[in-house]
Amino acid sequence: xxxLQESGPGLVKPSETLSLTCTVSGDSxxxxxxxxxxxxxxxxxxxxxxxxxxxxxxxxxxSSLRSRVTMSVDTxxxxxxxxxxxxxxxxxxxxxxxxxxxxxxxxxDSWGQGTLVTVSS
Amino acid sequence: IQxxxxxxxxxxxxxxxxxxxxxxxxxxxxxxxxxxxRPGKPPxxxxxxxxxxxxxxxxxxxxxxxxxxxxxxxxxxQPEDFATYYCQQSYDTLGTFGQGTKLEIK
Numbered sequence: 070x071x072x073l074q075e076s077g078p079g080l081v082k083p084s085e086t087l088s089l090t091c092t093v094s095g096d097s098x099x100x101x102x103x104x105x106x107x108x109x110x111x112x113x114x115x116x117x118x119x120x121x122x123x124x125x126x127x128x129x130x131x132s133s134l135r136s137r138v139t140m141s142v143d144t145x146x147x148x149x150x151x152x153x154x155x156x157x158x159x160x161x162x163x164x165x166x167x168x169x170x171x172x173x174x175x176x177x178d179s180w181g182q183g184t185l186v187t188v189s190s
Numbered sequence: 191i192q193x194x195x196x197x198x199x200x201x202x203x204x205x206x207x208x209x210x211x212x213x214x215x216x217x218x219x220x221x222x223x224x225x226x227x228r229p230g231k232p233p234x235x236x237x238x239x240x241x242x243x244x245x246x247x248x249x250x251x252x253x254x255x256x257x258x259x260x261x262x263x264x265x266x267x268q269p270e271d272f273a274t275y276y277c278q279q280s281y282d283t284l285g286t287f288g289q290g291t292k293l294e295i296k
Contacts, residue, residue, distance in 0.1 A: 104283070115287055116233065116276060116287040117287070121283065129284050131284055167232075173238070173242070174223070174239065175221055175280040176239075176244075178235045178244065180232035
């Protein structure tokens with residue numbers, strides 16, 4: 070059974086860098102059938118892609134966050150990570166990692182439970 | 191590609207038939223998905239590729255449309271269906287989401 074689990078700090082100070090890790094079990098992040106990525110949701114608001122990657126090593130970033138986002142992959146641990154720099158209060162959100170199947174769905178069929186990140190001094 | 195959902199909120203009763211609409215700013219072919227989110231939980235995929243039901247999702251959920259205009263229909267609302275629904279276009283790799291429709295009990 071596929072499981073994704075986010076880990077990282079729940080509280081980040083303004084201007085600092087957020088680092089989150091997603092640990093995957095039940096599927097390989099090297100799979101050719103899936104993209105993997107990060108989506109966030111500010112409290113009481115909608116969903117926003119942050120970025121994703123494919124097993125070929127291609128990364129995709131939300132253009133509004135691109136200069137602040139770094140994603141990395143550790144295939145030996147079946148984990149992928151997100152770094153988001155220069156955090157501000159508007160980055161307070163639940164951060165989800167998720168899998169997007171290439172086919173047949175082209176949709177986000179599996180999600181982590183999410184981790185709430187609050188930006189505050 | 192911008193994706194606009196309507197209505198933003200909806201009140202209905204158990205047993206009602208409800209429809210939620212999603213409109214894309216340009217054609218997304220059939221690359222349109224629907225998710226259900228309950229409070230404190232991650233979104234759950236309901237329908238992919240406009241009209242295909244994800245495994246395990248009740249048949250009272252259905253989707254239709256093509257190009258720029260899409261609908262999600264719940265044929266007979268059940269108590270567990272009161273939640274927020276999001277559409278998402280997957281024509282782009284980072285497919286944008288609609289702003290959500292909150293379905294509340296009347």
